[in-house]
Amino acid sequence: MFGKVDLNQVVNFTITDKAVLESAGPIVEALGDLLGPTCEVVLHSLEDLDHSIVKIANGHVTGRGEGAPITDLALHMLHQMRAKGAHFSQSYFTRSKNGELMKCTSIAIRNTDGKIVALMCININLDAPFSSIIKNFTPGPAGEIRSDEGMLLESPEEQMEKNIRDTIYEVNKDPSIPSKQKNRQIVYRLYDTGTFNFKESVAMVAQRLSVSRHTIYLYIRERRHNAVAELDDMGSMNNDNI
Known part of the structure; x- marks a missing residue:
């Protein structure tokens, strides 16, 4: 369920809020690279819910891009985390607009006052071919294996x-x-x-x-x-x- 939520809600972020949001951007890119093209990683800013996506990796999984709105399901997870004081939601299953089975989780990004200012959502396409999933976790012919x-x-x-x-x-x-x-x-x-x-x-x-x-x-x-x-x-x- 990735429907549009027209709340027209805009919250004025402080400089600190914006810095917290910006610092989370590279995490989106790193997770997207690590988990591969069958996993979408989305950063939702709660400053403007109607244009909440400020960073996204592997957006082809759901067909979304930066500037897209937050979903009603993400808002539901946000409400639950606020009510429970949780830092992340339990993983859950849903389907994309194309009907593909997804396993997802949402992580609360908080400012220095403990207020949630953003959500980082990780959505794995379970209907993707297994070969495409395993390929991301297998070194290629010229893949470098580094020793640590x-x-x-x-x-x-x-x-x-x-x-x-x-x-x-x-x-x-x-x-x-x-x-x-x-x-x-x-x-x-x-x-x-x-x-x-x-x-x-x-x-x-x-x-x-x-x-x-x-x-x-x-x-x-x-x-x-x-x-x-x-x-x-x-x-x-x-x-x-x-």
């Missing part, structure tokens, strides 16, 4: 060890860094990536570099001092431009 070891790590300690190992390798293979400066640069980079926020990180780095903990702390203090100095310089430049 971080997804396979089980503990913060493993993540810390990986950061240390990778940083040591990158610095040691860089011919532009003098040999006497490599340990210092390793510590600087580990500091910048937050590795020293992990417990026992100083001891582990000292062991891997065959230096004392005192040396590691010295390099950390140097890097922290340099970072503060850089911020001060940036502040001075900004003041000069005011």
